Amino acid sequence: MIDGVSQVAPGEPPEIVGPLARPVAVVDAGMRCTELDLLFRGDPGLPCVAVVYLDGGLGLISRDRFGQLMSGPFGYGRALWEKTPVGRTADPAPTIVDQGALIVDVCELVGRRDRVRRYDDVLVRREEGRLARVSAARLYEALADLMAQQAVRDPLSGLANRTRFLNRLTVACREEGPSIAVVFVDLDRMKQVNDSLGHNVGDRLIASAAGRLAAVAGEGDVVARLGGDEFAVLTRVAGGSRSDLSAVALGERFRQAIATPDPELPAEAHRVASVGVAVGAPGVDADTLLREADLAMYRAKEAGGGAVRVALDVGAGAERRAGAGDGVRDAIERGELRLFYQPIFGVNDGRVWFVEALVRWQHPRHGLLTPGQFLADARRAQHLPELDRWVLERACADLAAWDAALDERAPRCVNVNLTVETLRGAGLAQWVLAALRRTGLAPDRLRVELPESADLAQLQAAVEQLRELRENGVGIVLDDMGAGSATLRHLSVLPVTGVKIDRSFVAGMLDNRNDDAVVKLLGDLGRSVGVDVTAEGIEADDQLERLRQLRVPYAQGYHLGMPAPADHLTALLRTGRPRGVARVPMGRLDRPVEVGRHRL
Structure with a gap:
């Protein structure tokens, strides 16, 4: 088994002084020194006593210092002090703290004491005025243990750091x-x-x-x-x-x-x-x-x-991933990239209205790679804008081919995701419109999805480019509405024509009234401002029925259709049959392993 710190252990050092304190003997200030001497002699383990004065004040007498006093010069200490009240020999201003005081604070107080009293015990007030004591040495040991624990432990969660x-x-x-x-x-x-x-x-x-x-x-x-x-x-x-x-x-x-x-x-x-x-x-x-x-x-x-x-x-498979992102440019040149499409259905009519383009890499040695296996490296290699251009042009060409083969049964639009890096680049509108001209696809057949990871400031920097696209007929879709960085503020700033309701709300709408209210709100908002609304992550018939009741027009999810190569999707588009719970066959290349709701 793997051993090590996993969480706060019962035996770990405390942070407050209370658990360190031990009982202390309390004597009256009027007690004679000879009586206290007998008390110390009778209990060799007694390190100190607390002294209570008539006015309620407290003092402290340590065993070692009292022993030196009673020995005295030339051994006459007892004779000199035996009848003296112990209150006159005590430290009248000992360090006194509450049991909830932090060990680190108490050690700081002890460190500021004068050299003679540096290692005297500290008195600790417990409930109902009861007294206890803790030695300076024990305090410093606890502080060392605490610092050792804090070096490997997260202070907020109590877990290992x-x-x-x-x-x-x-x-x-x-x-x-x-x-x-x-x-x-x-x-x-x-x-x-x-x-x-x-x-x-x-x-x-x-x-x-x-x-x-x-x-x-x-x-x-x-x-x-x-x-x-x-x-x-x-x-x-x-x-x-x-x-x-x-x-x-x-x-x-x-x-x-x-x-x-x-x-x-x-x-x-x-x-x-x-x-x-x-x-x-x-x-x-x-x-x-x-x-x-x-x-x-x-x-x-x-x-x-x-x-x-x-x-x-x-x-x-480390060699498979090494340099994967750096090879995206070469993969484009060698024709190794593939587009898969996930259908977006009309909730009421079951028609495939839109498709979302999703990139895959058919690697010659390592098989089909999903974006999670190469996008991070592609980002570091600064190849994402080049990848976005390839995806957009290929998707536009595929939709134009569907038009020629299927006529009215072809999807109304294709959705293409853009990365933050592409949004930040110059000439976004020009190259998108140029790709549409080269493929012969009308601008209103393309919808670009804005990246979930982009914040409002990044999107505002690209707003003029997005407006130019919108003025030419290209749709603008805001992904993961209600979660991540997408908020209602985006709708007033950006030329948005469509939104996607984040799947976390869709997943919870049948059991959580708040999630259901968010889905209803976004559906109603879309109708009032003329924005297409798509619910993501549909995984059950009950969710689809609830979307019908809430009048959300479009739905997307594994329950309706898995991402599939273009030729697989063509077969579905030819049938034109309404969708219920049947899944679109997707072939061996991208079939997930399913355990409950979770897929690989």
Whole structure:
């Protein structure tokens, strides 16, 4: 098993002084020194006594200092002091703290005392005025233990911190044993919680999520908060022919832990997380394993959140991913890229009104690669604008071909996603319109989808280019409305002709009144301002029926149609039959592994 800090352990050092305090003997200031001498002699383990004065003040007499006093010069101390009240020999101003005082603060007080009193005990006030004491040495030991724990523990969540997690991951990757798994958990829409409910509620949500993750972790697992709303779990999983299902089940366990309600949090504090799982054999590079888990999590987030995605055999396929993004330009030249299309149906008539273009790479050695396997590297290589141009022109050509083959049964429009990098570039409108002219497709048959990752400032910088496209007939679609960065403010700033309701609301609308209200609001808003509204992530007939009741006109999701190559989709378009629950066959190239709602 993987050992290490997973969460706050019962035996960890406390942060306050109360648990360190021990009972202290209390004597009256009028007691004679000879009586106190007998008390110390009778109890060799008694380190000090507290002294109570008539006015209620407190003093302290340490065993060592009192012993020196009673010995005195030339051994006559007892004779000189035996009848003296102990109140005259006590320290009249000892350090006194409440039991809830922080250890670090008390150590600072002790450090400021004069040299003679530096190592005297500290008196601690308990409930109802009771006194206790703690030695300076014990305080400094506790402070050292606390600092050691804080070096490897996240203060907000109580979990292991990023440094501890990376250290344990590095060690685990060098050990023999079962396959190593990293589960990467990211809370969806955390910014919304902070903005609408305040950062205090956001902090409580993070602490609550940490507790729920730790509660379902296995013995010896390392559960950590990597920063912000990101968590990670280091564990081991069994291999075998169904390791894909084991990995998804592992991720699902932690996704469901986040979905478990916490009655201590406001109902509006959401409980949705995107989970990525990466599995590698012993000897896998630790950085690679963590990166693959992170990328898997982003694939789950791109699927709408509240989902699990996995990366298997990490390390064995490292050569497949190395430089993948850098080769996108060559892949375009060699004709290795493919477009898959996911249909968007009319909720009432079952017709395929639109299709969304999704890129794949048919690698000559490594098979079909999904965007999650090469887009990050393509971004670093600054090849995304070139990729966007290829996708847009290919999609326009495919729709023109459908027009020629199918006439009125062809989709009304094709949706093409643009990246932030393309929006920031110059001449966006010119090259889009040029691509339409080259393919012979009318501008009103194209809809560009604005990237979910773009914030309002980035979109505003491109607003003139978007307006030029809109003036020429090109549609503008805002993705993931209601979540991520897409807000109602975008509708008043951008020339939007369509919106997509984020799938997290669609997933919850049958059970959550707030989610249902958001779907209804966006449907009503679309009708009032003349904007097409599409609900994403349809996975059940009941959801489709509810959209009919709410008069949301369009729907998209795996339940209706999986992404498929153009020739597969052509067969569906030829039939022209309404859609119910049957799925569009998608061929072997892109068939997902399904476990519940989660697909690879």
